[in-house]
Amino acid sequence: xxxxxxxxxxxxxxxxxxxxxxxxxxxxxxxxxxxxxxxxxxxxxxxxxxxxxxxxxxxxxxxxxxxxxxxxxxxxxxxxxxxxxxxxxxxxxxxxxxxxxxxxxxxxxxxxxxxxxxxxxxxxxxxxxxxxxxxxxxxxxxxxxxxxxxxxxxxxxxxxxxxxxxxxxxxxxxxxxxxxxxxxxxxxxxxxxxxxxxxxxxxxxxxxxxxxxxxxxxxxxxxxxxxxxxxxxxxxxxxxxxxxxxxxxxxxxxxxxxxxxxxxxxxxxxxxxxxxxxxxxxxxxxxxxxxxxxxxxxxxxxxxxxxxxxxxxxxxxxxxxxxxxxxxxxxxxxxxxxxxxxxxxxxxxxxxxxxxxxxxxxxxxxxxxxxxxxxxxxxxx
Amino acid sequence: xxxxxxxxxxxxxxxxxxxxxxxxxxxxxxxxxxxxxxxxxxxxxxxxxxxxxxxxxxxxxxxxxxxxxxxxxxxxxxxxxxxxxxxxxxxxxxxxxxxxxxxxxxxxxxxxxxxxxxxxxxxxxxxxxxxxxxxxxxxxxxxxxxxxxxxxxxxxxxxxxxxxxxxxxxxxxxxxxxxxxxxxxxxxxxxxxxxxxxxxxxxxxxxxxxxxxxxxxxxxxxxxxxxxxxxxxxxxxxxxxxxxxxxxxxxxxxxxxxxxxxxxxxxxxxxxxxxxxxxxxxxxxxxxxxxxxxxxxxxxxxxxxxxxxxxxxxxxxxxxxxxxxxxxxxxxxxxxxxxxxxxxxxxxxxxxxxxxxxxxxxxxxxxxxxxxxxxxxxxxxxxxxxxxxxxxxxxxxxxxxxxxxxxxxxxxxxxxxxxxxxxxxxxxxxxxxxxxxxxxxxxxxxx
Numbered sequence: 001x002x003x004x005x006x007x008x009x010x011x012x013x014x015x016x017x018x019x020x021x022x023x024x025x026x027x028x029x030x031x032x033x034x035x036x037x038x039x040x041x042x043x044x045x046x047x048x049x050x051x052x053x054x055x056x057x058x059x060x061x062x063x064x065x066x067x068x069x070x071x072x073x074x075x076x077x078x079x080x081x082x083x084x085x086x087x088x089x090x091x092x093x094x095x096x097x098x099x100x101x102x103x104x105x106x107x108x109x110x111x112x113x114x115x116x117x118x119x120x121x122x123x124x125x126x127x128x129x130x131x132x133x134x135x136x137x138x139x140x141x142x143x144x145x146x147x148x149x150x151x152x153x154x155x156x157x158x159x160x161x162x163x164x165x166x167x168x169x170x171x172x173x174x175x176x177x178x179x180x181x182x183x184x185x186x187x188x189x190x191x192x193x194x195x196x197x198x199x200x201x202x203x204x205x206x207x208x209x210x211x212x213x214x215x216x217x218x219x220x221x222x223x224x225x226x227x228x229x230x231x232x233x234x235x236x237x238x239x240x241x242x243x244x245x246x247x248x249x250x251x252x253x254x255x256x257x258x259x260x261x262x263x264x265x266x267x268x269x270x271x272x273x274x275x276x277x278x279x280x281x282x283x284x285x286x287x288x289x290x291x292x293x294x295x296x297x298x299x300x301x302x303x304x305x306x307x308x309x310x311x312x313x314x315x316x317x318x319x320x321x322x323x324x325x326x327x328x329x330x331x332x333x334x335x336x337x338x339x340x341x342x343x344x345x346x347x348x349x350x351x352x353x354x355x356x357x358x359x360x361x362x363x364x365x366x367x368x369x370x371x372x373x374x375x376x377x378x379x380x381x
Numbered sequence: 382x383x384x385x386x387x388x389x390x391x392x393x394x395x396x397x398x399x400x401x402x403x404x405x406x407x408x409x410x411x412x413x414x415x416x417x418x419x420x421x422x423x424x425x426x427x428x429x430x431x432x433x434x435x436x437x438x439x440x441x442x443x444x445x446x447x448x449x450x451x452x453x454x455x456x457x458x459x460x461x462x463x464x465x466x467x468x469x470x471x472x473x474x475x476x477x478x479x480x481x482x483x484x485x486x487x488x489x490x491x492x493x494x495x496x497x498x499x500x501x502x503x504x505x506x507x508x509x510x511x512x513x514x515x516x517x518x519x520x521x522x523x524x525x526x527x528x529x530x531x532x533x534x535x536x537x538x539x540x541x542x543x544x545x546x547x548x549x550x551x552x553x554x555x556x557x558x559x560x561x562x563x564x565x566x567x568x569x570x571x572x573x574x575x576x577x578x579x580x581x582x583x584x585x586x587x588x589x590x591x592x593x594x595x596x597x598x599x600x601x602x603x604x605x606x607x608x609x610x611x612x613x614x615x616x617x618x619x620x621x622x623x624x625x626x627x628x629x630x631x632x633x634x635x636x637x638x639x640x641x642x643x644x645x646x647x648x649x650x651x652x653x654x655x656x657x658x659x660x661x662x663x664x665x666x667x668x669x670x671x672x673x674x675x676x677x678x679x680x681x682x683x684x685x686x687x688x689x690x691x692x693x694x695x696x697x698x699x700x701x702x703x704x705x706x707x708x709x710x711x712x713x714x715x716x717x718x719x720x721x722x723x724x725x726x727x728x729x730x731x732x733x734x735x736x737x738x739x740x741x742x743x744x745x746x747x748x749x750x751x752x753x754x755x756x757x758x759x760x761x762x763x764x765x766x767x768x769x770x771x772x773x774x775x776x777x778x779x780x781x782x783x784x785x786x787x788x789x790x791x792x793x794x795x796x797x798x799x800x801x802x803x804x805x806x807x808x809x810x811x812x813x814x815x816x817x818x819x820x821x822x823x824x825x826x827x828x
Contacts, residue, residue, distance in 0.1 A: 079608070106607060112637055117596050117630030121638075124600025124614075127585060128535060130607070132600070144626070151590045152597070160578045160586030161568040162793045197794045221796040250799065298799030 042367055043271045047238035048208055048255075054241035063233040065207035065240045066095045066172070069214040070133060072244045074103045077131050079168075080218070082108045084118055084135030092137060093174055093233050119145035119171060123153050126168035126223070133218060136173040139227055140184040145171075146192070153223040154198030167221035172214070175203065175227035176268055177319055177365055182358035188267070188320035188351075190296045193225055194329060200224040200249055201296040205270040206232070207240045212247030213294065220249060229267040250295045252303040258289035261313040261375055264304060264330065266293040269317050269366065276315075276371040283372070286379055296326055304330065305337045312343035313378045317366045322350035344381035347374040457664045458679045460711050463686035466740050468748025470686075477686050477693070479528075481755045486548075487528060487685055488750060489764065491520035491743050494544045496768050497553065498716070500776055501560055501574075505720040509780065510560045512574045516541050518683070518715030521742025522647050524548055525688025526708075530615055530643070530696055535601050536584045537594040538617045540575055541647065545617070549582040553771065557779035564782055564826050569789035591622040595631030595644070599705070602640035606703060613641040613699040615692075621652020623666045635705035636673045642705045643695045644670075647682065649714035654727040670707035682712030683742040686749075715741070786826040787813070 050057045060068060074080050082096055088110045090097035100108035111118050115136055122132035136142045142149070149171070157165035177186045193201045200222050204210035210228065217224035229236075255270070256277055263273040270292045277288035289307050293299060308314045314334055316327035327348040335346060349366040357364055427435060434441055463475045470476045479487075498515040505513040516523065523544025530536075536545055543556065555567070559577055562570025568578065568586065578586025585594065585601075598616030605612050622628060623646055635642045646666040650657055663669065670677025676698060680687045688710055695706035713736040717724040724733070738744075750756035791798065791806045798806070810828055813820060822828075 079604070081604075081607070109638070112630075112633045114626075114630045114633065116627055117634045120593065120596025120627055120630060121600035121603070121634050124537075124597035124602070125604040126600075127597055128601045128604050128608075130604035132604075147590060148593060148596070148627075152588065152593050155588070156586075157796070158793045159568065159572050159576070159588060161566070161571070161789075163567060163578060163580040164586055165796070167796060200795075298795070298801055300800075302800065 042362075043268070043275055045206070045232065045236045046271055046274045047236075048206060050208055050239045050241050054243055054245050056242050057239035058242050059237060060207045060211075060240040061232075061234050062204075062207045062210050062228065062236045063093055063095045065211040066214060066228065067097060067099065068240070068242075069211040069218075070096065070099060071102070073131070073133065073215060073218045074099065074107060076244065077218075079129065080107070080131035080133060081125065082133045082135065083111050083121070085113050085137050086110060087135050091135065093230060095172075095228075095233075096135075115141055115144040116148055119148040119153065122169045122171070123148060123156065123166045123223075126166035127156065127164055129168065131168040131218060132170070134169065134171045136171060138185055138187075138230075139173045139175040139189050140187040142171070142173055142189060142225075149193070149199065149223075149225070150196050154196045156198075156223075158198060165221070166223050169223040170214075170217045170220075170226055171224070172226045172228060174230035174233075176229045176231060177356070177361065178231045179361065180358065181356070183355045186319075186356040186361075188227070188318065190227060190266075190318075191320055191324055191326040191329075194297045194299075194326045196297075198223070200298065201227070202249060202294065203227045203229070203267045203296060204294070205229070205267060205292050206236050207238050209247060209292075209294070211240055212245050213249070215244065216246040216249050219246065224249075227267065231268055247294075250298050250300055252294055252300040253292045254289060254303065254307065255292055256288065256290035258287040258311065260287045260311055261315060261378060262289045262291060262304070262307040262311045263371070263375075264291045264293060264314065264316045265318065266296065267319075269319060272366070272368050272371060273317065275368045276375065279368060279372050280375050284376060284379060286375060288375070293330075299330070301330075301333050301337065305334060308334050308338045309341045312341050313346075314342075315347045315349065315371060315374050315378065317349040317371050317374075319351050319365060321353045322348060323353050325350050344378040347378055349374050452663060455664075458667045458677070458709075460679050460681050461687050461691060462681035462684045463690060464684055464745065464749055466745060468745050468750075468752055470749075475686075475690065477690055479686075479689070481753070483528065484746070484750060484753075485755060487524050488743070488746050488756070489768070490524050490527075490544060490547045491685075491746065492764065493553075493768050493772075494520050494523065494547050495743060496765075496772050497543070497547075497556060500772050501557075502716075502720065504776065505574075510574050512720055513560065514540055514575050514719045515716035516543055518713050518736055518741060519647055519649060520544055521685040521746070522645070522682040522688055522710045522712055525685040526615065526617075526643075526645055526692040526710075528685075529689045529692035531612060533583060533610070533612045534696070535598075535605065535612070535614045536617070537598040537601070537614060538584065538587055539591065539594065539619055539622060539647075540587050540589070541619070542617045543575065543577065546577055546579065546582060546584055549579075549584065551577070551579055551582050551584070553775045554779060555579070557775045558782070561779045561782065562784060563779055564785040565779070566785070569785045569793075571789075592618055592625035592627040592631075594618070595622075595625075595627050596634060598642050598644070599631045599635035599638070599640045602635065602642035602699075602705070603638055606639075606641055611700050613643060613696055615643045615645060617645045617647065619652060620646060620648040620650070620657055620666055621655065621660055623669075624652075624660055632669065632673045632675065632705070632707070636675050639703045640705055641699040641703050643692065643699055644675075644705060644707045645692070646707070646709045647712060648709050649682075649712045651714050651718070651724075651728070653718045653722060654724075656728075665709055665711075667707060667709035673707075675705050675707050677707040677709070679709045679711060682710030683740055683745060685742055685746050712742075713740075784825040787828050 087096045088100045122134040125132040204213045217226045265273045273290045280286040331346045349370050501513045527545040527548035558566040560574035576587040598614040602614040667677045667679040680691045
C-alpha cells in the first residue's frame with residue numbers, strides 16, 4: 001500500500017510537471033520529462049527555402065504562419081469571420097492570438113461548445129455569401145459535425161443546381177499524433193472525408209505550405225477541411241514569406257527527386273519520408289522520390305502516377321489506420337494506371353487497425369524504420 | 382468594397398438596390414444594431430462579507446430550503462389566437478386589420494397549395510412522380526408567417542413549407558418541374574420531390590436531413606446582420622426535428638451570438654407515427670425558448686391572423702433588437718406524413734376528421750371572409766375552377782418534358798469539376814455509347 005502511494009505520488013509529480021510544461025492543450029510539443037515523447041518525434045523537421053518570387057520573409061512556426069494567413073484573410077475580406085471554441089483569447093494552440101483585438105469581437109468570436117453547431121453555423125454564413133473560418137478544437141472532435149459536413153456542406157451546391165453554395169466555408173482543425181495525445185488528441189480522420197464528394201481536404205507539412213494552402217482554402221469556392229499537424233505547431237520553424245500568397249489545391253508536390261522508389265505521404269509523415277529517403281540512400285544506395293500529396297481530395301493522381309511510372313515502386317505511409325485509410329485509394333488507382341511499370345507490389349505503412357494508444361504510441365506510428373523496411377522489401381522483390 | 386461583394390451578390394438584387402451598401406454605412410449600422418458579441422468580460426470580485434452568490438454560471442440568489450423545480454407543475458404556455466373556429470375576431474385590439482386584397486391573397490395561396498397537394502398526391506398514387514408530401518392542415522402556418530416577414534428575409538425550411546414559396550410568388554411550374562425532375566428543374570432533378578429552393582425568392586434549398594437547416598439559419602442571420610442588412614432569417618422545423626441535436630445547437634448559438642433569426646416550429650402532433658407524447662415530456666417546444674434566453678410564444682397555427690401577428694412582432698424583435706425569437710404554432714397534420722406512409726396505422730380516422738372538418742385553417746379564414754362579405758359561394762366556385770385549371774395545365778406541361786441530360790449528374794459537385802470527375806464523365810459517355818439500349822436514354826436529354 002505504501003509503495004503504491006509512493007508510486008502514485010511520483011506519478012502525480014511527473015504528471016504535474018509535464019502538464020505545466022507541455023499540456024496537450026497549451027503546448028503540444030513534448031519538452032523533456034516523458035522519454036516516451038521523443039520516440040514519437042523521431043523525425044526532423046525539414047524546412048524549405050522560401051520561393052524568392054514571394055519576396056521578404058520572416059521566421060515563423062506553423063501556428064504563427066496560420067495566424068498570419070488568417071490575419072491576411074480577415075484584412076482582405078470584410079465578410080470573413082473566425083469562430084469556434086476558445087478562439088477569441090487566441091485559441092488553445094495560439095493560432096488566433098491577437099486577431100480579436102485587431103478585427104473586433106464580431107469577427108473573431110467564441111461559440112458555445114458544440115461542433116455540429118459550429119459547422120452548421122458556418123454553413124449558414126457561407127450560404128449567404130460570407131467567408132466563414134470555423135475551428136474544431138481537435139480533429140478527433142469533428143465527428144459530431146460529420147452530418148453537417150457530409151450531408152450539408154458537401155452537397156449544398158449539387159442539390160440545388162448551383163443556385164446556392166457554401167464555398168466560403170473553411171474548417172480548420174488540429175490533426176495527427178502529438179506524442180501523448182492518446183485516443184482523442186491524435187486522430188487523422190482524412191479518409192472518412194476522402195469518401196465524400198463535394199469537399200476538399202487539405203493537409204500542409206510546414207509553415208510556408210500552411211499559410212499558402214490555408215489562404216487557398218479560405219478563398220476557394222468550395223467547402224474545405226484544413227487539417228493542421230499539431231505536432232508541428234511549434235516544432236516546425238522556417239522563413240515564411242510575409243506577403244499574401246496562395247498555393248494551389250489539388251496538386252501534389254515533388255519535394256525530393258529520385259529514381260528508384262516513390263515515397264508518398266502528407267502532413268508530418270512527409271518529414272519521416274525525408275529521413276527514409278536519406279537512410280535508403282545511405283544504407284541501401286536507393287534513390288527515393290519524396291512527394292507531399294497536400295490535397296487528399298480531390299487528389300492529384302497525375303503527379304503520383306508520373307513518378308511511379310519513372311521509379312516503378314511506390315510506398316504510401318500515413319498515421320491513420322491501414323484498413324480503409326486513404327493509401328488504399330491511392331494504391332488501387334496507381335496499380336490500375338501504372339500496372340506495366342510496377343516492379344514490386346505497392347507497399348503501405350500505416351497506423352495499425354487499433355484506436356490510437358497512449359503509452360504505445362512509439363510502436364504504433366509508421367516511423368522511419370518501418371518505412372525503411374518497406375523500401376527494402378520493394379527493392380529486394 | 383470588393384471584399385463585401387460576396388455577401389452582396391448572394392442577397393437578392395432588390396436588396397442591393399434598396400440598400401446600396403458601402404463599407405461606411407455597414408459600420409454605422411453595425412453600431413446601431415449592437416454587433417458586439419460579448420466575451421472576455423472579467424468579473425469584479427466583491428468583498429468576502431458579501432453573502433450574495435458569486436458563481437459566474439448563473440445570476441441567482443441563495444435559498445436555504447431544498448426544493449426541486451418540478452418540470453410539470455406550472456401552467457403550460459397559452460396558445461395565442463385572434464379568431465375563433467367560426468372566423469370571428471375575439472379581441473378587436475388584436476385584429477391585424479389586413480385589407481381585403483391581402484386576406485384574399487392569403488386565402489388564395491392556401492387553397493392553391495391545397496389544390497397542388499391534391500393533384501400531386503394523386504399523381505404519386507398513380508406512379509407518375511416518385512414521392513410527395515402534402516401540407517394539409519398546416520396551410521395557415523405557412524401563409525400567416527410568410528405574409529408577416531419581408532420578402533428579403535432568407536427562409537430555411539424543413540420540407541412542409543411550400544406555402545411560403547407560393548406566397549412569395551414561386552411559379553407553379555417550378556414546383557411541378559422539381560417534383561418531376563424534368564429538364565426545366567433548376568436542380569436538374571437531383572433531389573427528391575418537394576425539395577424546393579429558389580435564390581430569387583430567398584428560400585434555401587430543402588434537404589432531407591432533419592434540423593440541419595436550423596444552425597444554418599442562425600449563421601445566415603449573423604452574416605446578414607454583419608452585412609448591415611435589416612433582414613432576418615426564418616427557420617421552419619417540426620416538433621420531431623426539434624429533438625435533433627442541431628435544434629439545440631441552433632437555439633443556443635442564435636441566442637449567444639445575437640442572431641436575428643425566427644425559429645418557427647410547426648407542432649402538428651406527429652413525427653411520422655410518433656406522437657408528441659413520445660417526442661418530449663416538457664411543455665412542447667415553446668417552453669425551451671426561455672431556457673436558451675429567447676423570447677418565445679405559442680400560437681394557434683390554424684388561425685392565420687394569430688400566426689401573422691406573432692411572426693410580425695417576432696420579426697420586429699429580431700431585426701430591431703438583433704436577437705432570435707421562437708414561435709411554436711400548434712396545428713395538426715391532417716394528411717399522411719408522406720406518400721410512403723399510411724397514417725391510419727397509428728391514429729384514428731375520427732381524430733383526423735375532427736381537424737379536417739371542425740378546425741381547419743382554410744375553413745376558418747373562409748368564414749372570416751364570408752362574414753366580411755369578401756367571399757361568396759360564387760367566388761369560391763370561380764376561384765376553384767381557375768386554380769384547378771392552372772394546376773392541371775402546369776402539371777401536364779411538366780409531365781411532358783424530358784429529363785435533363787445525364788451530364789448533369791456530374792456537374793456542381795464542386796464549382797469546377799475535378800480531374801477525376803471529368804474522367805468519370807468520359808467513362809459514362811463511353812459506356813452509354815456501347816450499352817445505350819439498357820438505359821432509359823429516350824426519356825432524357827442527350828448526354
